Amino acid sequence: MTASADTTGQTQEPRAQNWLTTLGLPWSELTATQAYSVLRLRSQIFVVEQGCVFLDADGADLHPETEHYFHADNHGVSSYLRLLPRGYADGPASSEEGRSIGRVTTRPDARGQGLSGQLLEAAIDRHGDQLLTLNAQERLESWYARYGFQASGPVFIEDDIRHVPMRRPGR
DSSP states (O other): OOOEEOTTSOEEOOOOOEEEEEEEEOGGGSOHHHHHHHHHHHIIIIIIISOOOSOSOOSGGGSTTOEEEEEEETTEEEEEEEEOOTTOOOSTTOOTTSEEEEEEEEOGGGTTSSHHHHHHHHHHHHHTTSOEEEEEEGGGHHHHHTTTOEEOSOOEEETTEEEEEEEEOOO
């Protein structure tokens, strides 16, 4: 896509269009470009935008049962989440019986299109027969509740952001 001029002669950048949806791949099946774009997006949002200084490359991505879900467009990965293996500890919400969802994020220019919701639905469609857990930023608790998640413990602080552990029982 290239930029074009509108009727006033002003240059307009083309709107990114999602052209690739990847659901449930292990890290080993991502291309180098996809892996880079995933890590770049997570760093852009969690480290730069939200100011959370932490080691994002925590080793969990490489576990053969971790699944990566994302949308991509001509600007790279636009929305992402990862689903950790059953019993993989990931904060207060995690459980030996369930799988944990985390790193849910959307690029700023792609927000408001329902992309993360589509990824969450895909993970639920695939694994909704078992307990799913996550540690939601408190401001997103009602958003996760729309997908059947319920608060399962007290609010806690992580990286100076209020979070709430949540669970979605298996069907």
